[in-house]
């Protein structure tokens with residue numbers, strides 16, 4: 114039992130003596146005490162939920178901002194927006210001509226019917242990590258999930274958070290026009306068994322943080338190898354020739370060797386040369402990059418921080434030099 118003296122708060126004394134009135138008074142007293150607490154010391158009691166909500170909001174804002182940076186670093190915009198025909202942002206893509214036929218990248222706006230608005234986080238991770246759609250069917254590697262698989266889950270979810278802030282567009286997808294058997298989705302699980310090395314990318318403990326960041330930017334986000342690596346007849350990347358150039362790529366015009374080999378690669382390029390190319394597309398000979406690389410510079414590498422461009426360059430310059438038949442630059 115509480116001693117009587119403790120029962121007597123100042124407000125109780127004001128509100129009367131024992132009996133029903135006393136009980137009511139005690140109740141009132143408690144209530145006003147509580148109210149007093151609430152009114153006089155809000156920072157300690159009430160605001161906890163409000164503060165949690167505020168930090169949720171700010172962490173959501175940060176998540177979307179990180180997602181936007183990843184979106185640029187991964188170059189999602191270009192394929193999924195039909196810029197040439199004035200298509201709406203991310204509502205479905207430009208025609209991608211490949212040796213296997215023409216792909217039309219789908220609507221990835223938050224529209225619940227035509228876009229990916231109804232996709233769960235798990236479904237989105239599965240698409241990037243395993244090349245599988247929300248309905249369980251396989252995606253074609255014209256969507257470079259073979260590189261995005263190397264992203265980590267946190268980054269994939271930040272990217273999704275950003276996509277969900279984009280304008281929903283109710284625009285149906287255009288079917289691909291592919292040659293048999295390349296349009297057969299049922300073959301893709303077998304293709305994945307042959308070619309897909311499921312991520313995420315491991316950190317290499319023998320290399321610096323900068324090198325690891327560069328590897329992540331080049332291999333996972335920037336998917337540089339998708340163009341700069343030779344493919345076999347089935348469209349699989351030749352891992353032994355990673356980044357050593359692809360004479361048949363880019364509609365036959367070729368993508369050059371990015372390894373530091375002196376004659377056919379980037380062996381004569383200084384760090385500053387490479388940084389300038391990634392920032393503004395200028396080559397050491399005064400020419401500017403053309404073709405699909407111009408777009409990569411505009412939408413991707415120029416949007417990165419200088420530290421990230423330096424990390425990419427450090428990684429590229431550390432690659433084992435590989436000779437490759439000289440690739441005529443695209444005009």
Ligand code: HEC
Pocket residue numbers: 184187188189190192193209216217218219220221228229240246247251252253254255256257261272
């Ligand atoms: C090189 C072009 C290209 C790039 C870059 C690209 N995509 Fe795609 N994406 C495609 C194509 C093509 C498909 C359709 C593949 C198919 O039909 O199997 C696709 C499909 C998708 C799908 C499945 C949608 C559905 O309805 O099935 C998602 C999700 C997606 N992409 C998200 C992204 C994100 C996020 C990025 C950036 C990290 C990105 N894409 C970058 C070409 C691209």
Ligand code: HEC
Pocket residue numbers: 330331335336337338339340341363367368369370371378387390396401402403404405406409413414425442443444
């Ligand atoms: C969509 C295909 C594509 C992607 C993705 C791509 N590139 Fe390229 N890249 C090209 C093509 C094509 C050229 C040749 C352009 C030219 O010479 O006008 C090129 C040229 C270059 C050059 C100039 C090399 C030289 O010898 O002239 C560098 C450096 C380069 N790319 C780095 C990168 C890096 C780093 C990435 C990843 C962030 C990347 N590329 C992603 C297609 C691509």
